[in-house]
Amino acid sequence: MDSMECKVQGTLFIVGLAVPGDEELKLVTKLGKKFGVTDDIYRILKRAGIIDHADEVISKFTHIFDDIVKHGDDAARALDDLVKAGVSKEAVEEAVKHGATIKAVKEGIERFAKSTSPIKNSYGYTIIIERGNEKYGLIHGWLRHVHGYEMDYKRETSFFPMGQEIVYYVNGQKKTMKLPKTIQSPEELYNEIVRLIEQHKDKLTGDYTVVLHVQSSLPGIDKITLVFKKAGSRQYKLITFWPKSGSAVFKFERGGTWYKYDPLTGKWRRI
Known part of the structure; x- marks a missing residue:
């Protein structure tokens, strides 16, 4: 050989x-x-x-x-x-670089990014919750705000607290941040996203892009941001979502700085 x-x-x-x-x-x-x-x-x-x-x-x-x-x-x-399934190897590489295993990425996506029935609101609009890919939809949200996809390039990234360890690099030096675990499973997060969309569906009425900051029932999270864009004249698609605030919410700022949300002051505190 x-x-x-x-x-x-x-x-x-x-x-x-x-x-x-x-x-x-x-x-x-x-x-x-x-x-x-x-x-x-x-x-x-x-x-x-x-x-x-x-x-x-x-x-x-x-x-x-x-x-x-x-x-x-x-x-x-x-x-x-x-x-x-349409996930690029570049996205998988980033997730693994930041601490996930390939198997964990696959299993998490399978359990979280499920096929979901369209939701109709009172104004005749249909809301589509697609599995998508690393660019939009449920797969994007999972990769971006659970595994840290694009965290090196975006200004900041907030994380759903699922007990994950995020690997990051400062001046070439490898570091690890252990996040709290208040969300117990991919299914728990999925159910909350769908519940919030169902609860706030009538706020989607006409604008091309709709950004909602809505109250969450998940432990350790006060608010979740949901972003929708029009797809055709009578449809909206869920594009992305992230934890906006809460006692268990951590945020990474490009360059290597971590912040934790302080519910008492309503501000982010540098760690």
């Missing part, structure tokens, strides 16, 4: 090239620890574009690759399912 070297997360891997009859592709670190990559995983990595035609890991997907090396078939299948 021929081999070549490539850098992944600062670690040197020897990547064996697949040849007919090979049962697995061996990845060997310079420390001598071996990882077995099955033919199925190899095909998924190739199909998803994580490794190129020369069998080198594409540098912008090193967190995906590391997760698959660590967790094997389960992670590879989860990546395959996410890509087939």
